[in-house]
Amino acid sequence: xxxxxxxxxxxxxxxxxxxxxxxxxxxxxxxxxxxxxxxxxxxxxxxxxxxxxxxxxxxxxxxxxxxxxxxxxxxxxxxxxxxxxxxxxxxxxxxxxxxxxxxxxxxxxxxxxxxxxxxxxxxxxxxxxxxxxxxxxxxxxxxx
Numbered sequence: 001x002x003x004x005x006x007x008x009x010x011x012x013x014x015x016x017x018x019x020x021x022x023x024x025x026x027x028x029x030x031x032x033x034x035x036x037x038x039x040x041x042x043x044x045x046x047x048x049x050x051x052x053x054x055x056x057x058x059x060x061x062x063x064x065x066x067x068x069x070x071x072x073x074x075x076x077x078x079x080x081x082x083x084x085x086x087x088x089x090x091x092x093x094x095x096x097x098x099x100x101x102x103x104x105x106x107x108x109x110x111x112x113x114x115x116x117x118x119x120x121x122x123x124x125x126x127x128x129x130x131x132x133x134x135x136x137x138x139x140x141x142x143x144x
Contacts, residue, residue, distance in 0.1 A: 001136060005078035005129050013079065013089035018044045019051035020130070021059060021067055021097045022137040028115045029134060030099055032062050035110060037126035040094070040133070041067075051093055063113035064104040069097040074136045076129035094133040096141060 020042030023030035032039045043058040045051070052069050059067045077091040106113070118138055125131045 001074040003074070003076045003129065003132055005076060005132075006080050008079045008089075009087070011087050013087045014085060016044045016088070016090045018042060018090060018092045019054040019058075020092055020094050020133070021055045021069060022073070022094055022134060023067065023097055023099045024118075024137065024141050025098075025115065027118050029118055029121060029138075030063075030113060030115055031121060031125075033112045033114055038116075038121060038124055039126055040130050041113075042092075044090075051095070055095065055097075059099075060104065061107040062111045063099075064102050064106045065113070066100045066103050067097055068100055069095050071096055071140075073140045074133055076133060078127075078129050090129075092129060092133070094137060096137050 020040040022040055030041060032041055041059050041062055042055050045054045055069055056067065059065050072093060072095050075093040077089060079089055082088050123131055125134060
């Protein structure tokens with residue numbers, strides 16, 4: 001399942017592929033909280049990096065955790081214009097998985113890992129397509 005957000009204009013966009021983990025336990029989801037708001041664990045792929053390697057690196061940097069990546073659930077992309085970045089086109093792929101163990105303090109000190117009830121976080125992610133992905137992952141987990 002894939003969804004496109006925003007309208008593509010006839011301009012050059014900065015493409016950024018990313019991979020994200022959505023850990024779900026009972027009715028809670030693991031998210032990152034920053035001063036901007038809530039985000040999924042993950043981020044942009046570095047040169048030659050696989051989705052799994054990106055998720056493992058980002059989970060370590062953002063939260064200090066080792067994780068288990070399971071199934072790919074969905075993907076999304078958005079076209080937008082941002083004051084600092086200009087025309088930006090993130091392409092994100094979302095996986096369900098588990099948090100295994102804490103092995104370090106986060107490298108990114110402004111990131112706080114939280115377990116949050118799905119009903120409390122639903123619709124409150126900073127990035128619109130991550131709200132959609134969170135909903136799709138919960139639907140996927142409930143079907144299994």
